Amino acid sequence: MAGSLWLVRPRTDGGNDYVNFVRGLADVEMREGSHLPPQMPLLKRRCRLQLDEAERQRHALLQQQGFRCSEPLF
Structure with a gap:
């Protein structure tokens, strides 16, 4: 994981949930x-994670919680 990574999941109200690593x-x-x-x-x-735990979290968000990679929201 290099630099900054954004994961986004659209909501029904027109907004987005986001996770930024x-x-x-x-x-x-x-x-x-x-x-x-x-x-x-x-x-x-917000929290700090070791690199391997951050990778596990990223994988879980993408595979199980409906997030997708995105450009920065703001």
């Missing part, structure tokens, strides 16, 4: 939230 020197910050334009994005949770 940001690679650091020794770990990965995972930010989860939602966005309903034109409102400001809502950050629901």
